[in-house]
Amino acid sequence: MMAPNKRPAEETESLLIGVRSIVFDIEGTTTPISFVKDTLFPYVRNNIESYLNKNFDNPEVQKAISALREQAAKEKSETVEGVVEIPSSDASKEDVIKAVVANVQGQMDADRKTTELKNLQGLIWKDAYESKEIKGELFEDVAPMLKMLAEEGLQLYVYSSGSVESQKLLFANSVQGDLSDVFSGYFDTTTGSKTDSASYKKIAAEIKVEPNSILFLTDIPQEAEAAVTAGLRSALVIRPGNVELTDEHLQNFACIERFDELYGEEYDEDDDIKRFAGDNGEQDDNEEEEEEEEEEGEEEEGDDA
Secondary structure, eight states, rough: OOOOOOOOHHHTTTTTOOEEEEEOOOTTTTTHHHHIIIIHHHHHHHHHHHHHHHHHTOOOHHHHHHHHHHHHHHHHTTTTTOOOOOOTTSOOHHHHHHHHHHHHHHHHHHHHHOOOHHHHHHHHHHHHHHHOOOOOOOOTHHHHHHHHHHHHHEEEEEEOOSHHHHHHHHHHHTTTTTTTGGGGEOOOTTTTTTOOHHHHHHHHHTTTOGGGGGGEEEEEEHHHHHHTTTTTTEEEOOOOOOOOHHHHHHHSSEEEGGGGGGGGGOOOOOOOOOOOTTOOOOOOOOOOOOOHHHHHHHHHHHHHO
């Protein structure tokens, strides 16, 4: 059985025409899924208890614990299965930490992406980034293309299920250097679910750009569909390690494997990217005439042989 094909290159050549802002997903789009699953998540599992013992009295940590406590109490009242409640602040430090660890481990086991969970994870990752134990991993094309797109005058944003704090940390401490300056803003699940079209409408309103002038890049078809429903443009990003897309998804959305394909699949890394306001990549008349004359000369030589 033949593998399904992406939509043709001539369609991807127009991905940036009329676009003023690009919103990037992280996991599976700018960053390998393996980095999140094999580095970031295990770091939380292995270090949460020691982190809480060390930073228990930190106001940010106490705020995160309170949020988890309120979330657990609410879900318990709603008879959500598997909820691990967290004792009140009057309980001993040891009991609270034990419950928080169990709560977080349980949510991670269920692959939940709650804001409360992400906030505490973000604090733990901050510690890891600042101590240089972790550096943000990016696909090799990401840093140079982000810089190029920003230089083009495009506004770049991030929308990820990870907290805004963890997003900033990843790009500020990446293996390709500090990329903080290329982004105009960050969005997380406090904006709403990434599969809810209302979330994308909120983003468009906040950045004050018409939805049809915003391009959202993600590896998740359901997120792309939500963005399109909200009036945005969207393209699916195919990266190593991502879940394989169906033929229907490949045909319904423009698909790219690298960010340089935003300029068209014929983009040559050795050439300068053509600026929006400048050369559009077409040959001028003199160049075309010279090529035609060369071809005619070659044909005449062939006839004489």
